[in-house]
Amino acid sequence: MNALMKRLTLAAILLPSAALAHPGHVHDAHDSGAQFIHGLAHPVGGADHLLAMVALGLLAVQLGGRAVWALPLTFVGAMLAGGAVGAGGMIFPAVEPMILASVVILGVLVAMAARLPMAALVPMVALFGAAHGWAHGAEGPATGLPLYAAGFALATMALHLAGIAFGRLLSRGLELRVLGGGTALAGVALAVA
Numbered sequence: 134m135n136a137l138m139k140r141l142t143l144a145a146i147l148l149p150s151a152a153l154a155h156p157g158h159v160h161d162a163h164d165s166g167a168q169f170i171h172g173l174a175h176p177v178g179g180a181d182h183l184l185a186m187v188a189l190g191l192l193a194v195q196l197g198g199r200a201v202w203a204l205p206l207t208f209v210g211a212m213l214a215g216g217a218v219g220a221g222g223m224i225f226p227a228v229e230p231m232i233l234a235s236v237v238i239l240g241v242l243v244a245m246a247a248r249l250p251m252a253a254l255v256p257m258v259a260l261f262g263a264a265h266g267w268a269h270g271a272e273g274p275a276t277g278l279p280l281y282a283a284g285f286a287l288a289t290m291a292l293h294l295a296g297i298a299f300g301r302l303l304s305r306g307l308e309l310r311v312l313g314g315g316t317a318l319a320g321v322a323l324a325v326a
Contacts, residue, residue: 168277172284175269176292181232181323182265186289188239188316189258190296195243195309200251205293207255208262209286215266216285220278225267232268235261236320243313265289 176182186208193204219225239261242249269285270278303309 168274169280169284171274172269172281172286173288175272175285176265176288180319181236182268182289183292184316184319184323185232185235185239185261185265186292187296187299188236188243188313189261190293190298191243191300191309191313191316192239192296193293194297194300195246195313196248196254200254201297203251204254204258205290205297207258208265208293209289211259211262212266212269212289213282213286215263216270216273216282217266217278218263219267219270220273221270225264225271228264228267228271230324231261231264233320233324235264236323237317240313240315240317240320244310244317245313246310 176186189204189208193200193202196204215225225231238257241247266285270282273281273285299312300309303312
């Protein structure tokens, strides 16, 4: 366990350099394949997005039942709506702090093995999804939004599924809670970087 804590601490220290670092943007309106690929790459190009999306999968599997499908689908649906808003140039106040808060809060919920009611989790997850989506949309290409959005939606769902698979592998035990704590610490490190 001590070795795991050391690795998580090292990851939390090293992650701030990757915070909010997203891949370059596609500006060629005629390259639809590149727009889709850019959409696929965007969620994994920033530690903040990657951590939150995997943590949501961990939380979903930890809760079990309908949370396994409801939380990821809520996140992706709200993310697509937020992406459209961001691409349209509308403002989302404090979007970056909201994204970082999603990493910390989702990590803490996993670490604490919190059992919040779905009536509280679904709106919270929707807000987090909309914030992540706004960032994707605002940083996306000026044209080809549908392909770009399909890419980031697919990548996000894959990250949620990876979190679910990893959570099932850990059997909802202490390791899962430690991983949630490490995620929260990484979120705090990103916030202060």
